[in-house]
Amino acid sequence: MRRIHYNDIADKISDICIEANYSLSGDVIAAYEKALEMEKSPLGQEVLRQIMENSQIAGKEGMPLCQDTGLAVFFVELGQDVSIAGGLLSDAINEGVRQGYSKGYLRKSVVEEPIFGRRNTTDNTPAIIHTEIVPGDKIKVTLDVAGGxxxxxxxxxxxxxxxxxxxxxxxxxxxxxxxxxxxxxxxxxxxxxxxxxxxxxxxxxxxxxxxxxxxxxxxxxxxxxxxxxxxxxxxxxxxxxxxxxxxxxxxxxxxxxxxxxxxxxxxxxxxxxxxxxxxxx
Amino acid sequence: MKITTPLTDNVITGLKAGDRVEITGVLYTARDVAHKRLVQMIKEGEKLPFDLRGQIIYFVGPTPAKPGMPIGSAGPTTSGRMDPYSPYLIEQGLKGMIGKGGRSKEVVDAMAEHKCIYFAAVGGVAALLSKKIKKAEVIAFEDLGTEAVRRLEVEDFPAIVINDIYGGDLYKEGVARYSSPPSSRIL
Known part of the structure; x- marks a missing residue:
């Protein structure tokens, strides 16, 4: 059994919350470039150029690509030979969200209940977490920033x-x-x-x-x-x-x-x- | 085309769907909850926290400002969520709205009747748009956080006219121009 500490998970979750909101991966940029080559509308081309410029500004200045920094949705692949020390996995993930959305100046877009109060939880928790048990002694977590x-x-x-x-x-x-x-x-x-x-x-x-x-x-x-x-x-x-x-x-x-x-x-x-x-x- | 706020009927009558504008002046921010409260205040005859006449509302909930910056990232949110409320504000003299996505018939009709323009800003380019915002100040509903009403001072804020007062609709026209005719579509 491999032991992984709660804090190590929370810290890494915090980091990926910020990184995912500040910069796009290479495949997305490549898809924009291909789209720009194929788009026939001049206005559409201009929009695509703005989208690409926006990603440069966000990356360079360290600011969110979009004001909607999303509901944090996680897909967790939890190795069955892992034990988590110091707390629950879901708590570690939510702690990471809390820290990342605060440190990264990300928008808090979660309300505590959907119909009556709709009061903002002010820290973007709780996250949505989908967990799957897999072989091995590692934890892989993928964040999807789900905009409204x-x-x-x-x-x-x-x-x-x-x-x-x-x-x-x-x-x-x-x-x-x-x-x-x-x-x-x-x-x-x-x-x-x-x-x-x-x-x-x-x-x-x-x-x-x-x-x-x-x-x-x-x-x-x-x-x-x-x-x-x-x-x-x-x-x-x-x-x-x-x-x-x-x-x-x-x-x-x-x-x-x-x-x-x-x-x-x-x-x-x-x-x-x-x-x-x-x-x- | 460069335009300034407050918007006058003279400017509004000259705007057509598809016109690209750069707005300098003041924008007020409001999203769903702020709209709900404003409409409630109108219905109860209370004084609104700002004078709507001639103004533009920008549908946005910005990210928190980093130290030394006036505002965080600030792109448009989906306007359709404001459709149940917008006609009330238009009746009170609101002259412009900035958001993204189509509007209901009720909103478009109210716009034509009271001379109001619906603009879109490019969705998802919030870092770029934030550069056009020089000052931001919360003026109402501070408890709403990102959804509070802010008074923004903007310079050359880029937007495009979606609905003019003559029935023009850029979303419909744009899609009609670039959609393949059914006969040429792969079946």
């Missing part, structure tokens, strides 16, 4: 198996069309197919974490991703919705076994500021 604008455009539908790929395709395209300018396109389209109601939603969110444009390892799934990307970019929504032929940077699909009666499909849109970061202890 794109999260609000997510959708889930339970299809009949008879609806098949055509049903899935129309649903994904309609979800992007209905979202319009709201989710800050060009978006990454995360699609979860299979599992059950909640599994499909988690898959769709998880799909956003894949390096932008990296195809699914299964050829038939990758072909659907490519086809959907073409169709979505024919919608004309364009960068930040002002019209153009780059509405999505990529479509990422994740699939999972499901019930004989079911075909759950979830779509989660990630804004152009695709912010996520991993750490391993």
């Amino acid at each position: 604008g794109c999260e609000n455009m997510a959708a889930l539908k339970m299809f009949r198996p008879a609806d098949g790929i055509e049903g899935v395709r129309q649903f994904v395209i309609e979800t992007v069309r209905n979202a319009g300018a709201n989710p800050c396109p060009p978006v990454v389209v995360g699609v979860g197919i299979g599992g059950d109601f909640e599994k499909a939603a988690i898959l769709a969110k998880r799909a956003l974490l894949r390096p932008v444009g990296q195809p699914h390892p299964k050829m038939e799934v990758a072909a659907v991703e490519e086809d959907l990307l073409k169709r979505i970019n024919q919608l004309g929504i364009g960068p930040v919705g002002l019209g153009g032929n780059i509405t999505a940077l990529a479509v990422h699909i994740e699939i999972h076994p499901c019930h004989i009666a079911s075909l759950p499909v979830a779509v989660n849109l990630g804004c152009h500021s695709s912010r996520h970061k991993s750490m391993v202890v």
Whole structure:
């Protein structure tokens, strides 16, 4: 059994909260460059240039890329040979969020309950934490910065198996069309197919974490991703919705076994500021 | 085109969907909760914390300012969440709104009737936009933190006209221009 201290986890979580909000990974920048080459709308090109300039300013000056520094969503892969000393894993993660969002001058965007009081918790906790037990003696944590604008455009539908790929395709395209300018396109389209109601939603969110444009390892799934990307970019929504032929940077699909009666499909849109970061202890 | 606040009807009648503007002057910030409170105050006949007449509201909840800076990152939030409230403010003389995303028919109709413009700022370029904000001061609802009402002084703040007072809508026009006709779409 390997012992990992609570404080070591909290410190690293704090760091990735700040890093994820200040700078974009190379795959995202490369996707912008490719989008700029392909965008035909002059206004769309100008928007893409502003998006790239924004990432330079944020990185250089150490400031958040977007004012919406998100709800902190974590995917944890917890090695089963790890024991955590000094406290609970979930507490360590929330402590890291508390520290990172304070030290990094990030916005606190969490209310303590959704309907009645809606009072801000003032430290951006609690985080959403999805934990999976895996072999080994390490902990890998990936943060997804989930902004409200794109999260609000997510959708889930339970299809009949008879609806098949055509049903899935129309649903994904309609979800992007209905979202319009709201989710800050060009978006990454995360699609979860299979599992059950909640599994499909988690898959769709998880799909956003894949390096932008990296195809699914299964050829038939990758072909659907490519086809959907073409169709979505024919919608004309364009960068930040002002019209153009780059509405999505990529479509990422994740699939999972499901019930004989079911075909759950979830779509989660990630804004152009695709912010996520991993750490391993 | 450079424009200054407060917005006059003369300026508003000259603006068309798709016009790019640089705004210098004062913007007031407000998001959902601040809107809810302002509308409540209007309904109860209370005096508002600032005079809406001729003003522009920017839908934004900035990140905290680092020491020595007037404000943190400050890009637009989704405007649709303010749709239930905006017509009340427009009736009181609000002349402009800055946000992102489409507006409801009720808001667009109120804008045409009372001469008000809906602008978009580019969503997600909040570090870049913060450079145009020279001063920021909380003037109401301090308990709301990032959602408090702030008075911003801006210089050459870039925005684009989405809805003018003549029925023009850049989101609709832009999408129509660049969407593939159904006949040429891959099926």
